Amino acid sequence: MIFEMTTQVRVSDMREGQEWYKILLNREPDFVPHSGFAEWEIIPGCWLQVSEGVPAVGNGPMRLGVRNLEAERVRLVEQLQIDGFEIFSRPEVSAKWCTFSDPWGNQIGFFEYLDKNEEQVRIASIVGKAKK
Secondary structure, eight states: OOOOEEEEEEESOHHHHHHHHHHHHTSOOSEEEETTEEEEEEETTEEEEEEESOOOTTOOOEEEEOSOHHHHHHHHHHHHOOOOOOOBOOTTOSEEEEEEEOTTSOEEEEEEESSHHHHHHHHHHHHSSOOO
């Protein structure tokens, strides 16, 4: 039985990496057990680890669900100066998405459900109740 998940990205400068991911995720890490390592619980049981080390260039993408992709693009272009933040969609896919790189080459992205009822159902199933 699988009950939790972690994914890790490596950054060559932990101070810069932790600050970059703090802005990306819009909050402080949940767990910093030692230098060179920080962890965020993205949703219950799903952890993102940022570790100091040799980056795996082209790693990912790891895409995170958001409610408003356009607002996230505005925020991240302004706060993190992300270039090439293009939003994609296809008629047969029920979400729109984007992919971009962190300064260390890790591929990250966001996606947004087009059907907001489906989004509410997914949120409720993950966190136990829909947030407004």
